[in-house]
Amino acid sequence: MKVMAFNGSPRKDWNTATLLGKVLEGAAARGAEVEMIHLYDLAFTGCTSCFACKTKGGKSYARCAARDGLTPVLARAAQADALVLGSPVYLACVTGEMKSFMERLLFPYLAYDKARSSLFPGKVRAAFVYTMNVTEAEMKERGYTVHIDSNARFLERVFGNCEILTACDTWQFADYGRVVSDYFDTGRKIRSRQETFPADCAAAARLGERLVSA
């Protein structure tokens, strides 16, 4: 059993990476082989509309024909048993790197047939982890859940399933005193860091365990 996590944050040891690490810890505790990919380490682009993955009889049908730093990662992802995507919310969406990754990971498997079939050859469990500044109530009020649900629908179309984990009101700066940040209620941020984030980490570990046992 192989579980791969994809960190769509430029930071390798902050909120998103920490939660993805907990998912992998949970999976590893159930015996899975795990791998973390930091997308910002890789030189790659989003889909370039070559349509090799859609060309009738083409050798790259249902596969991404682009050749760059993501190519070996996509090959390993096609062999994995569980894929966990993780992204901070940037401007109400996933980060640019995560969006580019999703285009390359998902589009080749989305057939333009009437049945809207998935061309993904295997069986895989999928999950998406989000971290963000806003509170859970603000996440809903501001419509972030529309974007989060839309991403989940694409993963479900390709892989047949997608669990979502959201971590809100995250700790954004090492030192709030050094940045212009009076918009934030720092006391609430500290409480969230001390009380809510550990609960998010525990939920992430349970998610990792579920991915393996399901």
Ligand SMILES: Cc1cc2nc3c(=O)[nH]c(=O)nc-3n(C[C@H](O)[C@H](O)[C@H](O)COP(=O)(O)O)c2cc1C
């Ligand atoms: C460029 C940028 C844009 C952001 N936009 C949003 C946003 O629209 N909504 C939000 O709630 N948080 C936003 N944030 C905050 C991050 O989502 C939040 O701090 C997240 O937990 C960071 O993840 P990381 O610690 O893994 O890097 C933004 C942060 C950056 C750097």
